[in-house]
Amino acid sequence: MTHYKSVLQEGYRIFGSGRTRDPVFGRRGLVTLSILTTVGKQFPAGPRYRVLPSRAGWIYGVGSGVYHRRPMGTLVALEGIDGSGKSTQASLLSDQLRARGFDAVVFREPGDSAFGEKLRQQFRDGRTISAKEEARLFIEDRRIDVRENIRPALVAGKVVVMDRYYFSTMAYQGALGLNTDQLREANELFAPRPDLTLILDLSAETSAERIHASRESPDSYEGTEYLRRVRELFLEFCESDVVTVDAAAEVSELSAEILRKVLAVVGGC
Numbered sequence: 001m002t003h004y005k006s007v008l009q010e011g012y013r014i015f016g017s018g019r020t021r022d023p024v025f026g027r028r029g030l031v032t033l034s035i036l037t038t039v040g041k042q043f044p045a046g047p048r049y050r051v052l053p054s055r056a057g058w059i060y061g062v063g064s065g066v067y068h069r070r071p072m073g074t075l076v077a078l079e080g081i082d083g084s085g086k087s088t089q090a091s092l093l094s095d096q097l098r099a100r101g102f103d104a105v106v107f108r109e110p111g112d113s114a115f116g117e118k119l120r121q122q123f124r125d126g127r128t129i130s131a132k133e134e135a136r137l138f139i140e141d142r143r144i145d146v147r148e149n150i151r152p153a154l155v156a157g158k159v160v161v162m163d164r165y166y167f168s169t170m171a172y173q174g175a176l177g178l179n180t181d182q183l184r185e186a187n188e189l190f191a192p193r194p195d196l197t198l199i200l201d202l203s204a205e206t207s208a209e210r211i212h213a214s215r216e217s218p219d220s221y222e223g224t225e226y227l228r229r230v231r232e233l234f235l236e237f238c239e240s241d242v243v244t245v246d247a248a249a250e251v252s253e254l255s256a257e258i259l260r261k262v263l264a265v266v267g268g269c
Protein backbone atom coordinates (compact mmCIF):
# COMPACT_ATOMS: atom_id res chain seq x y z
CA MET A 1 0.00 0.00 0.00
CA THR A 2 2.73 2.41 1.02
CA HIS A 3 4.65 1.37 -2.08
CA TYR A 4 1.65 2.06 -4.30
CA LYS A 5 1.05 5.37 -2.57
CA SER A 6 4.61 6.46 -3.07
CA VAL A 7 4.64 5.32 -6.70
CA LEU A 8 1.52 7.30 -7.43
CA GLN A 9 2.37 10.37 -5.43
CA GLU A 10 6.08 10.76 -5.80
CA GLY A 11 6.78 9.12 -9.12
CA TYR A 12 9.48 6.71 -9.99
CA ARG A 13 13.00 7.18 -8.86
CA ILE A 14 15.13 5.34 -11.35
CA PHE A 15 18.00 3.88 -9.42
CA GLY A 16 21.39 5.24 -10.37
CA SER A 17 20.18 8.12 -12.50
CA GLY A 18 18.54 10.13 -9.75
CA ARG A 19 15.82 11.16 -12.19
CA THR A 20 12.21 11.43 -11.21
CA ARG A 21 9.47 10.17 -13.47
CA ASP A 22 6.01 11.60 -13.90
CA PRO A 23 3.70 10.26 -11.22
CA VAL A 24 0.46 11.41 -12.80
CA PHE A 25 -1.92 9.23 -14.67
CA GLY A 26 -0.62 9.37 -18.26
CA ARG A 27 -2.79 11.01 -20.92
CA ARG A 28 -2.48 7.91 -23.13
CA GLY A 29 -3.95 5.76 -20.37
CA LEU A 30 -6.79 8.16 -19.81
CA VAL A 31 -7.70 8.33 -23.51
CA THR A 32 -7.57 4.54 -23.91
CA LEU A 33 -9.63 4.08 -20.79
CA SER A 34 -12.38 6.40 -21.95
CA ILE A 35 -12.47 5.01 -25.51
CA LEU A 36 -12.67 1.39 -24.41
CA THR A 37 -15.18 1.96 -21.65
CA THR A 38 -17.39 3.98 -24.04
CA VAL A 39 -17.11 1.24 -26.67
CA GLY A 40 -17.95 -1.28 -23.97
CA LYS A 41 -21.17 0.54 -23.14
CA GLN A 42 -22.29 0.45 -26.81
CA PHE A 43 -22.52 -3.35 -26.86
CA PRO A 44 -26.20 -4.21 -26.75
CA ALA A 45 -25.79 -7.96 -26.46
CA GLY A 46 -25.84 -8.42 -22.72
CA PRO A 47 -23.36 -7.91 -19.90
CA ARG A 48 -20.87 -10.57 -21.04
CA TYR A 49 -19.88 -8.54 -24.10
CA ARG A 50 -20.20 -5.20 -22.40
CA VAL A 51 -17.97 -6.18 -19.55
CA LEU A 52 -15.14 -7.43 -21.75
CA PRO A 53 -14.13 -4.25 -23.57
CA SER A 54 -14.74 -2.03 -20.59
CA ARG A 55 -12.70 -4.32 -18.37
CA ALA A 56 -9.97 -4.43 -21.00
CA GLY A 57 -10.23 -0.65 -21.04
CA TRP A 58 -9.66 -0.46 -17.33
CA ILE A 59 -6.77 -2.89 -17.35
CA TYR A 60 -5.00 -1.36 -20.32
CA GLY A 61 -5.94 2.19 -19.42
CA VAL A 62 -4.91 1.99 -15.79
CA GLY A 63 -1.84 -0.09 -16.67
CA SER A 64 -0.52 2.25 -19.32
CA GLY A 65 -1.61 5.26 -17.30
CA VAL A 66 0.12 4.34 -14.09
CA TYR A 67 3.14 2.68 -15.64
CA HIS A 68 3.54 5.18 -18.41
CA ARG A 69 6.83 6.87 -17.60
CA ARG A 70 7.74 10.15 -19.11
CA PRO A 71 11.27 11.45 -18.70
CA MET A 72 11.32 14.36 -16.32
CA GLY A 73 13.60 17.08 -15.15
CA THR A 74 15.18 17.43 -11.74
CA LEU A 75 13.69 19.18 -8.74
CA VAL A 76 16.02 20.91 -6.29
CA ALA A 77 14.73 22.83 -3.27
CA LEU A 78 16.68 25.44 -1.33
CA GLU A 79 15.39 25.85 2.20
CA GLY A 80 16.43 27.65 5.35
CA ILE A 81 15.44 30.38 7.76
CA ASP A 82 15.06 34.01 6.71
CA GLY A 83 18.33 35.68 5.80
CA SER A 84 20.07 32.40 4.97
CA GLY A 85 20.69 33.55 1.40
CA LYS A 86 18.36 31.21 -0.51
CA SER A 87 17.35 33.72 -3.15
CA THR A 88 20.96 34.72 -3.92
CA GLN A 89 22.00 31.07 -4.05
CA ALA A 90 18.99 30.04 -6.17
CA SER A 91 19.88 32.64 -8.76
CA LEU A 92 23.62 31.78 -8.72
CA LEU A 93 22.79 28.09 -9.01
CA SER A 94 20.48 28.54 -12.00
CA ASP A 95 23.07 30.76 -13.75
CA GLN A 96 25.79 28.18 -13.22
CA LEU A 97 23.56 25.34 -14.41
CA ARG A 98 22.61 27.29 -17.55
CA ALA A 99 26.29 27.98 -18.22
CA ARG A 100 26.75 24.20 -18.21
CA GLY A 101 23.96 23.66 -20.73
CA PHE A 102 21.12 22.77 -18.37
CA ASP A 103 17.73 24.36 -18.85
CA ALA A 104 17.25 25.72 -15.32
CA VAL A 105 14.38 27.76 -13.87
CA VAL A 106 13.78 29.23 -10.43
CA PHE A 107 10.38 29.41 -8.72
CA ARG A 108 9.85 31.18 -5.46
CA GLU A 109 7.32 30.43 -2.72
CA PRO A 110 5.06 31.91 -1.58
CA GLY A 111 4.10 32.66 -5.18
CA ASP A 112 1.95 35.38 -6.65
CA SER A 113 -1.43 33.63 -6.38
CA ALA A 114 -4.26 35.23 -4.37
CA PHE A 115 -3.20 32.93 -1.48
CA GLY A 116 0.40 34.17 -1.70
CA GLU A 117 -0.87 37.76 -1.73
CA LYS A 118 -2.91 37.15 1.40
CA LEU A 119 0.16 35.69 3.10
CA ARG A 120 2.28 38.68 2.17
CA GLN A 121 -0.34 40.91 3.68
CA GLN A 122 0.05 38.88 6.89
CA PHE A 123 3.82 39.49 6.90
CA ARG A 124 3.20 43.22 6.57
CA ASP A 125 0.27 43.67 8.94
CA GLY A 126 1.11 40.99 11.51
CA ARG A 127 -0.24 37.48 11.94
CA THR A 128 -3.99 37.55 12.46
CA ILE A 129 -4.91 34.09 11.18
CA SER A 130 -4.51 30.72 12.90
CA ALA A 131 -1.53 28.44 12.21
CA LYS A 132 -3.88 26.00 10.50
CA GLU A 133 -5.26 28.68 8.18
CA GLU A 134 -1.73 29.89 7.48
CA ALA A 135 -0.65 26.36 6.49
CA ARG A 136 -3.72 26.06 4.29
CA LEU A 137 -2.85 29.26 2.44
CA PHE A 138 0.77 28.16 1.85
CA ILE A 139 -0.47 24.78 0.62
CA GLU A 140 -3.09 26.27 -1.72
CA ASP A 141 -0.50 28.69 -3.08
CA ARG A 142 1.84 25.74 -3.67
CA ARG A 143 -0.87 23.67 -5.34
CA ILE A 144 -1.14 26.39 -7.99
CA ASP A 145 2.64 26.66 -8.28
CA VAL A 146 2.91 22.90 -8.83
CA ARG A 147 0.16 22.86 -11.44
CA GLU A 148 1.16 25.97 -13.36
CA ASN A 149 4.93 26.14 -12.98
CA ILE A 150 6.71 23.22 -11.36
CA ARG A 151 5.10 20.22 -13.05
CA PRO A 152 5.13 21.69 -16.59
CA ALA A 153 8.82 22.60 -16.19
CA LEU A 154 9.65 19.09 -14.94
CA VAL A 155 7.74 17.48 -17.79
CA ALA A 156 9.73 19.71 -20.17
CA GLY A 157 12.90 18.19 -18.69
CA LYS A 158 14.15 21.32 -16.89
CA VAL A 159 16.12 21.61 -13.69
CA VAL A 160 13.68 23.32 -11.34
CA VAL A 161 15.26 25.25 -8.47
CA MET A 162 12.81 26.09 -5.70
CA ASP A 163 13.44 29.12 -3.50
CA ARG A 164 11.48 27.54 -0.63
CA TYR A 165 9.17 24.55 -0.96
CA TYR A 166 7.16 22.36 1.35
CA PHE A 167 9.89 21.83 3.97
CA SER A 168 9.30 25.51 4.74
CA THR A 169 5.69 24.74 5.63
CA MET A 170 6.81 21.82 7.77
CA ALA A 171 9.35 23.99 9.62
CA TYR A 172 7.59 27.37 9.85
CA GLN A 173 4.07 26.13 10.52
CA GLY A 174 5.49 23.16 12.46
CA ALA A 175 7.18 25.72 14.74
CA LEU A 176 3.70 27.10 15.46
CA GLY A 177 2.68 23.70 16.85
CA LEU A 178 1.29 21.92 13.78
CA ASN A 179 2.24 18.30 13.21
CA THR A 180 5.14 18.14 10.73
CA ASP A 181 4.27 14.62 9.51
CA GLN A 182 0.73 15.67 8.70
CA LEU A 183 1.99 18.79 6.93
CA ARG A 184 4.33 16.63 4.91
CA GLU A 185 1.56 14.21 3.94
CA ALA A 186 -0.77 17.03 2.92
CA ASN A 187 1.96 18.43 0.65
CA GLU A 188 3.15 15.16 -0.82
CA LEU A 189 -0.36 14.37 -1.97
CA PHE A 190 0.16 16.82 -4.84
CA ALA A 191 3.69 18.22 -4.70
CA PRO A 192 6.48 16.19 -6.32
CA ARG A 193 9.22 15.29 -3.89
CA PRO A 194 12.50 17.06 -4.63
CA ASP A 195 15.41 14.97 -5.93
CA LEU A 196 17.52 17.05 -3.56
CA THR A 197 16.69 19.47 -0.75
CA LEU A 198 19.47 21.73 0.49
CA ILE A 199 18.97 23.32 3.88
CA LEU A 200 20.99 26.53 4.16
CA ASP A 201 21.71 26.41 7.85
CA LEU A 202 22.25 29.60 9.83
CA SER A 203 21.90 30.54 13.49
CA ALA A 204 18.82 32.60 14.36
CA GLU A 205 21.11 35.33 15.74
CA THR A 206 23.07 35.70 12.49
CA SER A 207 19.78 35.62 10.60
CA ALA A 208 18.43 38.49 12.73
CA GLU A 209 21.61 40.52 12.17
CA ARG A 210 21.45 40.01 8.40
CA ILE A 211 17.75 40.85 8.23
CA HIS A 212 18.09 44.05 10.21
CA ALA A 213 21.10 45.15 8.21
CA SER A 214 19.25 44.70 4.92
CA ARG A 215 15.61 45.61 5.49
CA GLU A 216 13.53 48.48 6.74
CA SER A 217 10.18 46.78 7.13
CA PRO A 218 9.32 43.13 7.74
CA ASP A 219 8.26 41.06 4.72
CA SER A 220 8.37 37.73 6.49
CA TYR A 221 8.12 35.98 9.87
CA GLU A 222 11.30 36.92 11.62
CA GLY A 223 11.25 36.85 15.45
CA THR A 224 14.56 35.41 16.69
CA GLU A 225 12.97 32.95 19.11
CA TYR A 226 10.59 31.75 16.41
CA LEU A 227 13.42 31.36 13.87
CA ARG A 228 15.36 29.31 16.42
CA ARG A 229 12.47 26.81 16.56
CA VAL A 230 12.15 26.85 12.75
CA ARG A 231 15.87 26.12 12.39
CA GLU A 232 15.68 23.23 14.86
CA LEU A 233 12.90 21.67 12.80
CA PHE A 234 14.80 22.12 9.52
CA LEU A 235 17.75 20.31 11.09
CA GLU A 236 15.50 17.42 12.11
CA PHE A 237 14.53 16.75 8.49
CA CYS A 238 17.97 15.49 7.43
CA GLU A 239 17.72 12.38 5.21
CA SER A 240 19.75 11.03 2.30
CA ASP A 241 18.13 13.50 -0.11
CA VAL A 242 17.87 16.36 2.40
CA VAL A 243 21.30 17.78 3.17
CA THR A 244 22.51 20.72 5.21
CA VAL A 245 25.04 23.29 4.07
CA ASP A 246 26.65 26.05 6.13
CA ALA A 247 24.92 29.31 5.18
CA ALA A 248 27.38 31.34 7.28
CA ALA A 249 30.06 30.54 4.68
CA GLU A 250 31.13 33.11 2.14
CA VAL A 251 28.67 33.47 -0.79
CA SER A 252 30.96 32.07 -3.51
CA GLU A 253 32.16 29.22 -1.31
CA LEU A 254 28.58 28.25 -0.46
CA SER A 255 27.56 28.56 -4.09
CA ALA A 256 30.36 26.19 -5.18
CA GLU A 257 29.29 23.65 -2.59
CA ILE A 258 25.64 23.83 -3.63
CA LEU A 259 26.59 23.47 -7.30
CA ARG A 260 28.73 20.42 -6.53
CA LYS A 261 25.86 18.72 -4.72
CA VAL A 262 23.34 19.56 -7.45
CA LEU A 263 25.63 18.39 -10.26
CA ALA A 264 25.98 15.06 -8.50
CA VAL A 265 22.21 14.69 -8.89
CA VAL A 266 21.67 16.10 -12.39
CA GLY A 267 24.79 14.42 -13.72
CA GLY A 268 27.56 16.72 -14.84
CA CYS A 269 30.72 18.28 -13.54
Ligand code: TYD
Pocket residue numbers: 081082083087109110138163164165166168169170172173219220221222
Ligand atom coordinates in the same frame (compact mmCIF):
# COMPACT_ATOMS: atom_id res chain seq x y z
P1 TYD B 1 10.30 34.53 1.65
O1 TYD B 1 9.64 35.42 0.67
O2 TYD B 1 11.14 33.42 1.15
O3 TYD B 1 11.12 35.41 2.66
P2 TYD B 1 12.67 35.62 2.70
O4 TYD B 1 13.08 36.04 1.31
O5 TYD B 1 12.76 36.71 3.70
O6 TYD B 1 13.30 34.35 3.14
O7 TYD B 1 9.22 33.90 2.60
C1 TYD B 1 8.41 34.75 3.34
C2 TYD B 1 8.09 34.12 4.66
O8 TYD B 1 7.18 33.05 4.48
C3 TYD B 1 9.28 33.58 5.39
O9 TYD B 1 9.30 34.12 6.71
C4 TYD B 1 9.01 32.10 5.50
C5 TYD B 1 7.51 32.02 5.39
N1 TYD B 1 7.00 30.74 4.87
C6 TYD B 1 6.24 29.93 5.70
O10 TYD B 1 6.01 30.28 6.86
N2 TYD B 1 5.75 28.76 5.21
C7 TYD B 1 5.97 28.35 3.93
O11 TYD B 1 5.48 27.27 3.51
C8 TYD B 1 6.75 29.20 3.07
C9 TYD B 1 7.00 28.80 1.65
C10 TYD B 1 7.25 30.38 3.59
